[in-house]
Amino acid sequence: MSAKLLTSLLLASALALPALARPAAAPAPQISVRTLRDVTRTLSSDAFEGRAPTSAAEPKVIAFISDRFAKAGLKPGNKGSWTQGVPMVEITVAPTAALAFTGGKAPVTLAYKTDMVISTRQVRPKVEIANSDVVFVGYGINAPEKAWNDYGGIDVRGKTVIILINDPDWQTTTLTGDFNGRAMTYYGRWTYKYEEAARQGAAAAIIIHDTEPAAYPFGVVVSSWAKPVINLDAQNDHMDESKAIGWMTGEGAARLFASAGKDLATMKIAAKTRGFRAMSLGLKLNVTLDNTIRRQVSQNVVGILPGTTRASEYVLYTAHWDHLGHCEPVKGDGICNGALDNASGVAGLVALAEAAAKSGATPRSQVFLAVTAEEAGLLGSEYYAKHPVFPLSQTVGGVNMDVLNVRGKTRDVEVTGVGKSDLDDYVKRYAAVGGRTISPESTPEKGHYYRSDHFSFAKLGVPMLAAGGGEDLVVGGVAAGKAAAEDYNINRYHKPQDEYVARWDWSGAVQDLTMYYGIAHELATTNVWPNWKAGDEFRAIRDKSRAGK
Numbered sequence: 424m425s426a427k428l429l430t431s432l433l434l435a436s437a438l439a440l441p442a443l444a445r446p447a448a449a450p451a452p453q454i455s456v457r458t459l460r461d462v463t464r465t466l467s468s469d470a471f472e473g474r475a476p477t478s479a480a481e482p483k484v485i486a487f488i489s490d491r492f493a494k495a496g497l498k499p500g501n502k503g504s505w506t507q508g509v510p511m512v513e514i515t516v517a518p519t520a521a522l523a524f525t526g527g528k529a530p531v532t533l534a535y536k537t538d539m540v541i542s543t544r545q546v547r548p549k550v551e552i553a554n555s556d557v558v559f560v561g562y563g564i565n566a567p568e569k570a571w572n573d574y575g576g577i578d579v580r581g582k583t584v585i586i587l588i589n590d591p592d593w594q595t596t597t598l599t600g601d602f603n604g605r606a607m608t609y610y611g612r613w614t615y616k617y618e619e620a621a622r623q624g625a626a627a628a629i630i631i632h633d634t635e636p637a638a639y640p641f642g643v644v645v646s647s648w649a650k651p652v653i654n655l656d657a658q659n660d661h662m663d664e665s666k667a668i669g670w671m672t673g674e675g676a677a678r679l680f681a682s683a684g685k686d687l688a689t690m691k692i693a694a695k696t697r698g699f700r701a702m703s704l705g706l707k708l709n710v711t712l713d714n715t716i717r718r719q720v721s722q723n724v725v726g727i728l729p730g731t732t733r734a735s736e737y738v739l740y741t742a743h744w745d746h747l748g749h750c751e752p753v754k755g756d757g758i759c760n761g762a763l764d765n766a767s768g769v770a771g772l773v774a775l776a777e778a779a780a781k782s783g784a785t786p787r788s789q790v791f792l793a794v795t796a797e798e799a800g801l802l803g804s805e806y807y808a809k810h811p812v813f814p815l816s817q818t819v820g821g822v823n824m825d826v827l828n829v830r831g832k833t834r835d836v837e838v839t840g841v842g843k844s845d846l847d848d849y850v851k852r853y854a855a856v857g858g859r860t861i862s863p864e865s866t867p868e869k870g871h872y873y874r875s876d877h878f879s880f881a882k883l884g885v886p887m888l889a890a891g892g893g894e895d896l897v898v899g900g901v902a903a904g905k906a907a908a909e910d911y912n913i914n915r916y917h918k919p920q921d922e923y924v925a926r927w928d929w930s931g932a933v934q935d936l937t938m939y940y941g942i943a944h945e946l947a948t949t950n951v952w953p954n955w956k957a958g959d960e961f962r963a964i965r966d967k968s969r970a971g972k
Contacts, residue, residue, distance in 0.1 A: 452778040452940040454933045459827070462491060462770035464923045466744070467762035474761060475748025476653060476796045476803075477511055477719035484744055485722050488793050491773045492726035496780025497791060500725030501812050507723040509795055509806045510656040516542050517713040518649075522629075522671070524557065526706045527682030533675045536751075539629070540648035541669035543712055546660035550712040552667060555626050556582045557706040559685075561694030562591055563616045563628075569601055573694075577701045580624035583708040584701075585676070586616050589636035591695040593868045601697070607870030611636075614800055614873075617668045627667040627708060631676040631687075638869035643917040644670050646750045646759060653799045655806055656718060667710060682706065721745075721795040723803050725812055728779055730788035730947070737788050737813045738947040739821030739887070740775055740939070741804065741876050742768035743797030747917060756919040763911070763921055767827035769793055771936050778940055785947035787819060797825070797876055798917075804876035808883050816968040819946050820846060820886040820953050822939045823877035828892040828931035829924075830907045835862040835893035836938070840872035843961070844886040845953035846942070853941040857934055862893040865905075884965035886953045888942065892931045 465471070465487065472480040489505040499505045520541050522533040533539040543550045561573040563586035571591075590611035592600035602608045609615050613630055620628035632641050648670065654661065671679070673687075680687040683704040693699055724744065730736065746761025760766075776791045790813060794803030808815065836854040838861060841847060851861055864871070872878060877887035894904030915921040946953070952969065955962040 452775075452937055453781055454774050454778055454936045454940070456929045456933065458774045458777060459767070459770045459929050459932060462773050463762055463766045466766035466769060467760040467921075467923045469758055469760070471760075473748035473750065473759045474744060474746045474766075476721040476745050476799065477513060477717075478748050480748075481721060485724060488724045488744060488769060488773075492724065492776060492791060495726075495773055495776035497726030497728060497776050500727040500790060500792075505724055505726065507725055507807065507810075507812060508720045509723055509803050511653045511719050511721050511796065511802070512546055512656045513651045513653045513717040513719060514543060514546065515651040515715040515717075517715075520710065520712050523709045524679055524682065524706045525709070527679075527704075528684065529682055531679050531682050533671055533679075536645050536649045538675035539669055539671040540645055541629075541667055541710065541712065542648060542652045543667050543714065544654050544661040544664045545666055546716055548714055548716065550666050550714065552583070552626050552708060552710050555708045557683075557704045557708055558582050558584050558701050559690060559704055560584045560586055560701040561699050562587045562589070562610070563619055564590065564610045565619055565623075566610055571601065571697065573699060573701055574619075574623050575700065579620075579701070581626050583627040583629065584620050584623070584625045585679075585704070586620070586628060586630045587691060587694055588613060588616075588630050588633055589868065589870075593636050598867065606864070606867035607873070609873050612870050612873045617665065620668075621664045625665050627710070628665045629668070630670050631673060632670050633673050636868060638866070639912065639916060641670075641672050642751070646747055646917045647798065650747070650750065651717075653796060653802065655802050667712060679706070680704070721803065723795055723807055724793040726776060726791040728776075728784060728789040730786050731784050732786045733950070734788050735817055737790050737818045738943050739790050739792060739818055739880070739885070740772055740824070740943060741792045741794060741821065741880075741887070742772045742824040743795070743803065743876055744769050744793045745795050745798055745803070747798055750917075750919065753919045759917065759919055760922050762923040763826045763829065764916065765797070765825050766923075767829065767932070768824040771824045771827050771932065771939075775936060775940055775943075779944075782944070785944065787947040788813075789943065789947050794876055801876055801879050804879035808879045808885075815880070815883055815885050816971060818880075818885050820844075820888070821880075821946070822888045822943055823875055824939070825875040825889070828935055829927035829929060830892075830896060830904065830931055831899075831928040832897040832930045832934055833859065833892035833904070834895040834897060835860050836890055836935075837862050837864050837893040839864060839889040842956065843959050844955045846886050846888045849942045849945065849953070850888065850890050850938070853938040856938070856941065859934075862895065865894055865908075881961050884961055884968045886955060886965070888939075890938075891935045
């Protein structure tokens with residue numbers, strides 16, 4: 424892309440802005456493919472052991488990212504330090520754990536890793552659940568604004584709740600319905616289901632796995648759960664949460680329901696209907712979790728390009744540095760290297776830092792944040808959002824990068840959570856630079872908006888963009904794009920096979936990074952404060968945050 428083309432776009436977009444908000448013309452960004460290759464290859468090498476937070480390899484990861492930030496031209500972002508400590512607690516459940524159900528036609532025992540995975544967030548060396556009544560609560564949703572309550576009319580305190588993944592209308596083909604039709608709402612996300620079960624007082628919460636609505640096979644769940652599980656440390660040791668949380672396979676659930684004299688398929692249909700009421704299965708759960716506990720501090724890495732005239736206003740770039748570390752071996756390989764997820768995103772962060780530094784300081788400050796423990800539930804970004812180095816009320820907005828496009832250039836851009844914020848307008852303008860159009864999210868049922876670090880900031884009001892090249896590849900079209908996405912999701916995602924490949928085509932990543940650069944540069948140059956669309960779930964908190972400034 425030429426400097427003249429980007430300058431023309433910036434000037435054209437300025438016409439739609441208030442008089443005092445015109446962006447300064449920016450030179451074309453210099454996105455280094457060498458940086459993208461080198462950073463991705465290094466961070467995803469076996470020497471970094473899959474980048475598990477709090478592991479022995481973490482100091483090496485932090486040192487590498489800090490060094491690349493410094494060489495890019497950034498300054499340490501946290502009061503002279505490159506890092507922000509994130510207190511973690513790690514719990515390892517003994518692999519002898521089993522779910523034993525009694526009271527039905529025949530006892531049912533679900534084995535660890537084969538039929539289920541189970542863990543706890545309560546920081547206790549032993550967790551025991553004895554003779555807990557088992558209740559099927561459908562999708563486990565309590566949404567007063569939608570007049571929907573799967574817990575209505577039943578007290579589940581001390582009981583075990585069995586929950587379906589996603590939300591009731593995920594199988595529809597449109598984006599209209601009680602829960603946005605095909606598009607997942609936060610009510611469909613597994614994290615919400617455990618949160619709501621805890622609020623209801625459930626002793627245990629177990630989700631029934633189903634590959635399509637979960638968006639990944641059960642093997643991905645095992646890779647993430649059948650290992651030490653980390654969470655943010657808490658003064659109350661998470662005693663306000665359920666004693667046990669986990670997943671069971673669809674096959675295991677079918678056996679369980681059959682023992683209770685119920686048909687799982689029929690119950691799934693019933694759970695989709697308004698007015699569904701939770702149902703006791705007449706079963707009892709017994710499980711004992713023997714836990715090894717380790718408290719540790721992980722690190723976010725923070726770099727900054729200080730602003731000139733409005734340095735106390737901040738534009739944010741984010742990417743998570745962590746992956747799964749040592750995981751379930753596949754063909755003898757037991758390191759989940761996470762080359763695309765998300766060594767590539769950190770590479771993009773470094774490449775953008777280099778480009779921004781070469782372009783020179785902007786009126787607003789630009790913050791580059793590599794966060795920890797995304798794979799454990801967005802923990803690093805959650806901690807930063809709740810303990811920000813730079814106030815969120817003064818954070819204008821930004822871009823999150825999670826898996827770069829190495830399939831080649833695309834004709835389209837997909838926006839995750841399209842229609843939510845003013846940043847959509849920025850995407851349209853900068854996508855047009857490369858002649859690209861905006862496509863509907865291809866798999867809205869997978870709930871990607873709630874699955875990466877932008878969500879931690881969105882929940883607290885900061886507009887954050889999650890967008891990238893769509894499936895319409897310049898070489899191969901939609902068919903090739905869909906095939907590549909399916910291959911990654913089935914064969915590489917959260918598996919040891921997510922490794923660096925020398926022949927990757929980085930031209931699509933450069934397309935997207937150029938777009939991110941243009942959007943962030945405009946945010947850093949103008950005095951505009953993008954907001955959430957009227958009626959969006961995050962609008963009120965943003966308005967309240969900005970009202971105090």
